[in-house]
Each structure stands twice: as structure tokens, then as C-alpha cells.
Amino acid sequence: MKLFFTKYQGTGNDFVMIDNRDNSFPKDNVKLIEKLCDRRFGIGADGLILLENDLETDFKMVYYNSDGNESSMCGNGGRCLVAFAKSLRVIHDQTTFLATDGLHHAYVLEDGIISLGMKNVLEVKMETDYVFLNTGSPHHVMMVEELDGFDVKGIGAQIRYSDLYGKTGSNVNFVKQLSDNHFRLRTYERGVEDETYSCGTGATATAIAMHALGKTNSNHVYLDVEGGKLEVSFEKIGNSYTNVFLKGPAVFVFEGDIEW
Numbered sequence: 001m002k003l004f005f006t007k008y009q010g011t012g013n014d015f016v017m018i019d020n021r022d023n024s025f026p027k028d029n030v031k032l033i034e035k036l037c038d039r040r041f042g043i044g045a046d047g048l049i050l051l052e053n054d055l056e057t058d059f060k061m062v063y064y065n066s067d068g069n070e071s072s073m074c075g076n077g078g079r080c081l082v083a084f085a086k087s088l089r090v091i092h093d094q095t096t097f098l099a100t101d102g103l104h105h106a107y108v109l110e111d112g113i114i115s116l117g118m119k120n121v122l123e124v125k126m127e128t129d130y131v132f133l134n135t136g137s138p139h140h141v142m143m144v145e146e147l148d149g150f151d152v153k154g155i156g157a158q159i160r161y162s163d164l165y166g167k168t169g170s171n172v173n174f175v176k177q178l179s180d181n182h183f184r185l186r187t188y189e190r191g192v193e194d195e196t197y198s199c200g201t202g203a204t205a206t207a208i209a210m211h212a213l214g215k216t217n218s219n220h221v222y223l224d225v226e227g228g229k230l231e232v233s234f235e236k237i238g239n240s241y242t243n244v245f246l247k248g249p250a251v252f253v254f255e256g257d258i259e260w
Contacts, residue, residue: 006255008084010076011248012197012227016043017084020050032260034068046196049077051085054098058091061099065191073101073136075200075246079114082106083250101136114250118204121241124212131209138170139205147176147186152195156188173202181218183210186226197227200246207232208241
């Protein structure tokens, strides 16, 4: 069977996009999704995203990691899906859509920049050497002295599979401060089981974690990831972080047909 796909990337975090408004995609075929995401035998991507109809919003987002399993929210994937929806003329310059963690609002800005509303963060767990929080996906955030040459995959996997997080695991972010509201991070993503060039929920978690730790007093944080630059803004009300937005590029890469 022939499958038409489109590929997008957001700061190097890349995704296979499928217009599944006709519900024709075999969503339970884990091996197929894994193959499509394979960088040697398939299209190649960190994940696969279906755009589906939703009765109450503009569309529904269904996200799969590159291991073929449906996963939690993906921030960069959400931004790329908004750009994809605009290309399909499902939306114009703003949208509300449904994802696994609830409703999201997003805006299409100039030069291919997408600003995506993320879920409120009601709890930030601060431990001696790390911070844990959920920004639609679970994130372990820790600061390191030097990121160049850091074993993101090895140490990230140790933490992801540790007793801290049990069978579900956690994404792991390693962070270095560059200035008052400017940080660099590298992320190990569960489901990909490797470092990715960028992670939107990870960038969001890092920005909030740095604010919670007192590393920055700004509610607008700039983040350098391996694949480019992202921005996160938020408001803090009591102990909660609200009005959280992830902002960055969402870029069309290519499209085509693949036999499966």
C-alpha cells in the first residue's frame, strides 16, 4: 500500500506527518510506525504524528515515538503539526487543537515561527541535584558544568531507566547557564532512546526549572538546543506556572510516497 507523508522539523527535532482525517492509517501497527521513523530503512524521524478530525477543536494530534508506541505530548511536534495544518488549510494563523494532555492554543507568526501554548505546571519537584516536572511529558532536569563532550546518551539512559522513574521512565535534560535568562541544554528522549537535536517539552521544563531554582528571575527564557534556538515564556501565580508558551521555527523538509 502507498502512503503519502510530509516531513517537518523544529530545531532539528524531525517528524513524519500524516493527514489521517479519513482514519485510513493503521494506528495499531507499531512495526510500521517504527519502520517509517527508521533513519536507514524508512523516512527517518524522531516521531510520527497523525492529524485527525476532532468535533470540538480544529484538529486532534496523535503522537508516536520512533519506537512505534503512542506517547505523551511533544512540544516541537505540536508546533510542526500546526504548520502542517496551515499548509492543509485546516487553519489560518491561529488554532485550538486537542492533544493527549488536553487543549492547546497556537499562533502562526512571521517567518515560519510557531508559538504553542503548553499545559500549566502545577508542581515542580526540587531535589538536591535535579528538578522534576511534567510539561505534557515527564522531565528530569539537572545542571552540568560542561555540555561539550558530555555523555548524554549514556547518563541519560541510566537516569531514564533508574528506580526514580520505574517502567514509564522520564526524559532527561542536561543544562548549562549562559547568562541571566539564557541557557543551553541537551536532551535524552525516552521512546527515541537517544539524544535528540531538540525537545520542546524539555525546553519548557528547563525554563521553568531554572526559574524555580532561582537561576533566572525572568519569565522569558532563551534556550540553545543542538538544532537551533527556542523561547519559553510563562507567568508564575503562587506555586503554579501558567500561560506557558513555547516559541520557535517549524520547517517543511520534504514530502512523498512510500510503499509499505
